[in-house]
Amino acid sequence: MPKVLIADDLSTAAVEIFRNHGIETDIRVGLTKDELIEIIPEFDGLAVRSACKPDADVIAAASKLKVIGRAGIGVDNIDIKAATAKGVVVMNTPFGNAVTTAEHAIAMMFAAARQIPAADAGTQAGKWPKKNFVGTEVSYKTLGLIGCGNIGARVAERAKGLLMKVVAFDPFLTEERAVELGVEKVDLDHLLSRADVITLHTPLTDQTRNILSKEALEQTKKGVIVINCARGGLVDEAAVRELLESGHIQAAAFDVFAEEPAKENVLFGAPNFVATPHLGASTVEAQENVALQVAEQMSDYLLTGAVTNALNMPSVTADEAPRLKPFIDLAEKLGQFAGQISDHGFEEVVIEYEGDLADMNRKPITAAALAGLLRASRGDVNMVSAPAILADSGVKFSESVTEDSPVYDSLIRIKVLVPKTANSDQAGWRSLAGTVSAGRPRVVEVKEMPLEGDFSPVMLYVNNLDKPGFIGSLGVMLGEANVNIATFHLGRQAEGGEAIALIGIDGEPAADVTQKIDSLPHVRYAKVLHF
Numbered sequence: 277m278p279k280v281l282i283a284d285d286l287s288t289a290a291v292e293i294f295r296n297h298g299i300e301t302d303i304r305v306g307l308t309k310d311e312l313i314e315i316i317p318e319f320d321g322l323a324v325r326s327a328c329k330p331d332a333d334v335i336a337a338a339s340k341l342k343v344i345g346r347a348g349i350g351v352d353n354i355d356i357k358a359a360t361a362k363g364v365v366v367m368n369t370p371f372g373n374a375v376t377t378a379e380h381a382i383a384m385m386f387a388a389a390r391q392i393p394a395a396d397a398g399t400q401a402g403k404w405p406k407k408n409f410v411g412t413e414v415s416y417k418t419l420g421l422i423g424c425g426n427i428g429a430r431v432a433e434r435a436k437g438l439l440m441k442v443v444a445f446d447p448f449l450t451e452e453r454a455v456e457l458g459v460e461k462v463d464l465d466h467l468l469s470r471a472d473v474i475t476l477h478t479p480l481t482d483q484t485r486n487i488l489s490k491e492a493l494e495q496t497k498k499g500v501i502v503i504n505c506a507r508g509g510l511v512d513e514a515a516v517r518e519l520l521e522s523g524h525i526q527a528a529a530f531d532v533f534a535e536e537p538a539k540e541n542v543l544f545g546a547p548n549f550v551a552t553p554h555l556g557a558s559t560v561e562a563q564e565n566v567a568l569q570v571a572e573q574m575s576d577y578l579l580t581g582a583v584t585n586a587l588n589m590p591s592v593t594a595d596e597a598p599r600l601k602p603f604i605d606l607a608e609k610l611g612q613f614a615g616q617i618s619d620h621g622f623e624e625v626v627i628e629y630e631g632d633l634a635d636m637n638r639k640p641i642t643a644a645a646l647a648g649l650l651r652a653s654r655g656d657v658n659m660v661s662a663p664a665i666l667a668d669s670g671v672k673f674s675e676s677v678t679e680d681s682p683v684y685d686s687l688i689r690i691k692v693l694v695p696k697t698a699n700s701d702q703a704g705w706r707s708l709a710g711t712v713s714a715g716r717p718r719v720v721e722v723k724e725m726p727l728e729g730d731f732s733p734v735m736l737y738v739n740n741l742d743k744p745g746f747i748g749s750l751g752v753m754l755g756e757a758n759v760n761i762a763t764f765h766l767g768r769q770a771e772g773g774e775a776i777a778l779i780g781i782d783g784e785p786a787a788d789v790t791q792k793i794d795s796l797p798h799v800r801y802a803k804v805l806h807f
């Protein structure tokens with residue numbers, strides 16, 4: 277039974293879902309990094325919000341981990357690169373808390389514009405500080421959105437309901453979407469000079485870090501209000517303090533901080549500054565949404581291989597998972613085959629899909645083929661890590677699809693180009709093709725020679741010249757070496773030409789068996805294959 281560690285405060289709805297799927301959970305909120313490293317090897321799944329930080333060290337220790345589920349949107353607390361390299365899927369719940377966070381941004385805008393927290397504190401302290409608080413209206417003012425995705429768009433809709441004019445800076449916002457939302461797409465300089473209120477809704481990336489730098493803040497209108505419910509690190513906090521003190525910024529309201537939990541911060545105590553402790557997603561509705569969703573997604577992945585909302589792997593719906601599974605198996609086996617007969621590496625990979633595969637979700641199939649291919653040389657590679665490893669390696673990769681499949685309903689062909697620098701006998705294209713028949717993967721072509729057979733866990737691959745007596749001498753030799761033949765498949769180019777024998781055998785042969793096969797006349801290459 278898979279085991280999931282819940283390492284942040286998730287709604288109990290998540291535990292219920294895991295339990296219904298027969299998945300064991302352990303709730304351990306507030307672990308130190310060392311404590312997390314100590315227990316993580318027990319778990320197949322890790323469910324987090326933003327407080328738990330599965331970094332490269334934690335992921336390195338996570339020997340069984342298959343999936344990290346983020347009950348929320350931002351994944352900057354997770355080392356996705358390390359997870360990908362280790363083959364761990366990282367998934368989030370991109371929509372579950374978006375409305376709640378948009379509402380928080382609007383609440384923060386009013387809290388800042390009317391200084392509600394300070395007015396409340398003074399009133400409840402018995403000071404009746406009516407004269408101290410003169411706010412500003414937001415109607416007919418300009419709201420500048422930095423980031424107009426999921427949450428930014430919802431903020432825009434609400435701001436328009438408040439009769440605000442909305443301008444947005446987002447390089448990925450299309451003109452059509454801007455028109456649909458009724459926002460004006462502008463560049464950052466325009467936004468800075470025009471907005472009465474600026475609100476941030478981008479992820480924290482190398483491009484967005486410090487996007488509201490001191491210089492940017494100095495370009496804003498005097499009296500601007502700044503809201504940050506996205507991520508600390510997007511804004512220069514010290515510069516905001518300075519500009520609040522000088523009165524250039526009228527008010528600021530931040531839910532997120534560069535260092536969290538923010539027990540101390542340069543902004544604390546600044547004039548007209550409002551703070552909340554990363555509450556953007558904290559409503560009953562949002563927390564239930566994200567907990568249910570992450571638990572369903574993680575359970576689906578652990579139990580069926582369905583992938584939803586993964587940041588480092590193509591999606592596979594629960595409906596298509598059973599249909600794709602035999603093709604994923606086939607692709608992985610063809611990849612393993614190609615990897616194991618490419619002793620000198622490869623500089624190019626081509627995957628050809630034919631027939632029914634033209635209409636399928638091929639991304640996971642490709643990922644499986646690459647995982648199988650790379651495993652021979654790179655060890656523990658899976659569908660998550662394979663595409664990134666191949667891209668990093670500089671090996672050229674392409675894919676082609678055709679609806680025609682002359683012989684089979686569906687066919688996958690993997691071709692690898694072994695470099696010229698290798699043993700000249702080995703250089704050139706290797707090509708393997710297979711199909712799924714009665715739900716089982718079958719090889720149907722090896723080095724462009726027709727050859728039909730099942731995959732066995734251990735196989736002997738022999739590339740020879742088609743000469744009389746060869747099969748007999750091979751059979752005798754294997755008998756003498758105590759190798760029991762389970763299946764025997766043959767293919768050849770033409771009489772007397774290049775030929776292949778693919779032999780399923782029972783158990784692991786002695787270490788010298790390939791040498792013995794190599795020493796038979798007419799053998800060009802022999803290899804023990806594992807599937």
Ligand SMILES: NC(=O)C1=CN([C@@H]2O[C@H](COP(=O)(O)OP(=O)(O)OC[C@H]3O[C@@H](n4cnc5c(N)ncnc54)[C@H](O)[C@@H]3O)[C@@H](O)[C@H]2O)C=CC1
Binds near residue numbers: 449
């Ligand atoms: N305070 C809280 O509790 C919560 C905070 N968040 C944070 O809110 C942020 C936004 O979330 P979503 O709207 O769901 O993300 P999203 O991915 O839907 O939208 C982000 C938008 O930022 C844009 N963007 C990317 N790079 C940009 C750049 N260099 N300049 C301008 N725009 C850029 C993207 O094109 C995209 O449209 C994230 O950082 C997320 O972690 C999300 C939920 C709760």
Ligand SMILES: O=C(O)C(=O)COP(=O)(O)O
Binds near residue numbers: 327348350
């Ligand atoms: O979903 C997000 O990106 C958030 O920032 C929410 O964070 P939280 O789950 O409340 O720790």
